[in-house]
Amino acid sequence: MDEQPGVSDEYRLSSPWPLFVALGLTLSEVGIVLNLLPISVGGLLLFVGSVSGIVQDAGYIDRPWGVLGGLGAVLVVLGAILVVTQVSPSVDALLDTLGSAMAADGNANVQRGLSVAMAGLIALLGSVAGRATGRRSIEAA
Amino acid sequence: MEISGALLPAIPAQGAGVGTSGQLALTVLMGVFLVAVFLALTRAEDWRTYTPLAGGGYGESGHHVRHKPEGITRWLTTVDHKDIGMLYGLYAIVAFVWGGLAVLLMRTELFTPSMDVLGAVAGGTNAGNALYNGLLTSHGITMLFLFGTPIIAAFSNYFVPLLIGADDMAFPRINAIAFWLLPPGALLIWAGFFVPGLAPAQTSWTMYTPLSAEQAGFGADLMILGLHLTGVSATMGAINFIATIFTERGKNVNWANLDIFSWTILTQSGLILFAFPLLGSALIMLLLDRNFGTAFFAVDGGSPILWQHLFWFFGHPEVYILVLPPMGIVSYVLPRFSGRKLFGFKFVVYSTLAIGVLSFGVWAHHMFSTGIDPRIRASFMAVSLAIAIPSAVKTFNWITTMWNGKLRLTAPMLFCIGFISNFIIGGVTGVFLAAIPIDLVLHDTYYVVGHFHYIVMGAIAFAVFAGLYYWYPIFTGRMYQRSLAKWHFWSTMIGTNLTFFAMLLLGYNEMPRRYSTYAFNADWAPLQTVELLHQAATLGAFILAFGQIIWLVNFVQSWYEGPEVDGDPWGLRDTSLYGREFEWHERRLQTAVTDGGEEDEVATDGGVDETAAEEAVADEQSDE
Amino acid sequence: MAPDVFDRETLLDLSVNVIPLFIILFFVGVFAVLPQFGYSLVPTLIQMALLIVPFVGLAILTYYSGKAIATSEAELEARERAVAGASAVEGSEETGELSEDEDAQPIEGTETDGDEESTASNE
Structure with a gap:
């Protein structure tokens, strides 16, 4: 430090992502626990999007689409697991549950699982779209 | 076969009782919000042109340094450890005010034995009791998680990199994420008070099951979620500090001459790393019990006592998470006004580490009265007695440092001495509580409340004030007003001792804690004494509040008008x-x-002109 | 903690953690010899584990931190000696006025233990 006086002052960075990573995590937690579908889907999208953005921002990856797609896939799997825990192991029961899931008196955990999976699916689509259009970053998409 | 069968509580469908139109409105709101975020990011892209850096390494950045953006954007996007430290500080002070106001309301209520003030505010005795419980919960959680932990993070973010010769934290962005998790966390924790239709959680900060698992209302859910977020934040911060202190030290700093504050932060971060994820998991389990129909803490499931074990396995280290860095601040500041080096520097380091390890072996001393096996209980007592030694060692070191020194009684020094004085009372009362027979008598009385407030207010807050005064010139480039600072110290010292010593005596009179009224049968308790002591405690609380107003006025005014130093x-x-x-x-x-x-020449890409540069410099000194 | 690993000074510093270790050990002995609540496999096992695990943990951490600090100290001393060799006069200024009430601290890097020096400049 002595050899580089004032280096702390020259070393200045700022990044728009941390705020949104935090907000995304907050919204997704609130949305999932209180079972508010729009909040959980939006919050999860914000979260995975910001994580991909910040990872790119930090220079670990060149383009965010791989991470975005990967996280989306993880969400789809997690959501599916939550749904499957709520139904007996038969295809009929699964379809039946899914069919009535979004009714007002549906199983809340199925709804939660579906919202997570839905967010993951949108993230996956976003990832594919991003790759296809060859954009460099999320905010330029 | 659905898991949420008859045995388990029914899971609320389509949560929070939001109807279809509500869902639609939420969808629209969320969509608008996401678009706004998207636009903000697109705009941010314009100035986000510096060389991306992985993990805060430095060196390559030399030719691409940039100024921070202007105004509010600077604070929203900063990843500079000093800015983040300032943000932590501001946040903690806001939380301190909230927690302080909550307790003033409670103390006002306790001025008389019956439920009157809060009853009048909330409308009815039951509503008053509920409000009291909500304030009690909010006060505890706010002071420990939203004031205590963040104010320590404020110091450590600002100073650890400077003290160890690092350019920034090891992971500056994670540092920023850790901070930004806190404001939403606080909003969720406090949501019960200001969101219409929600009631504040009445679980107390320990959130004991089955009370917390059964309590109706989303206020408790939101509080648990907020607490979970602050836990995630603390864990991220801790990982960052460990990485920073291990890998980013300057070449003149090694283990032999690492400063005492960084040592305590390192130990604290280690404790956080092992304790907070556990809290996070336990909170998730509680949320699952509340909302997803699981039975982790149900009587015929994992048992409510499981919660106590999980909570205190986190909760006791949390005590040391809160007290070790303040001890570091005192060990750091005290010698500078004693004209001597810290006596037995390495005693303090080793005893800090000892506290770190032993703090994980004492958790059930909070549970002596829960009926656990007496043999196991005895072990917890033994380790609790052993952990008193390292703390006592430090106390003797501080006293010996001052012995024959050239003392200068500046405000930070006064707070350091106050710290030692209060810490001795808080510590010695704690040793008694560690003994099972005494604990069984004093458990859940005001004695416990007095004991831990001597530590959290009398010691931790005092050390925090010592640090704030000592480093005020660095934060602001100016000096605070000395006479106001002394007023602050003396009112805080007198208020603290009046309030919390009265609580110790109340405990001896078997006044149980967490009660909003104390109109007991006069045959059971010496009511007059109890009432007098409660009034003394309330008076002390208001003296304390008076002192903190002086402090705020002093700091704000000096920020603008204090003499430059x-x-x-x-x-x-x-x-x-x-x-x-x-x-x-x-x-x-x-x-x-x-x-x-210098930087004007390289920063050609966006809005940095001479005035902006000067403003940025002025910002550093006078902004927050 | 053999003497060849730590010098006398370091051992003295480490003694601060020997006291809690001793207290724990004392209780292990007391509970083993005078079991007030009798022996029973699981509770006694937990009882002993709750004492022995922190004991071992603290011993290990004390050992490694002591070693790390002692090693760093040796490095510092070596570096300071090199500096002092280069300019023998400069060294004496750094001790400053504050050490005057310490016993015999003549010239930096000569006789005193590393403890005093490192704390002088950094704590």
């Missing part, structure tokens, strides 16, 4: 006690002008 406000330059952080501060003052000038 140079890099050596404490007259330590010619001694061996001149710290690295003040060396850095002095260099900053000297290079402040050229600093801005």
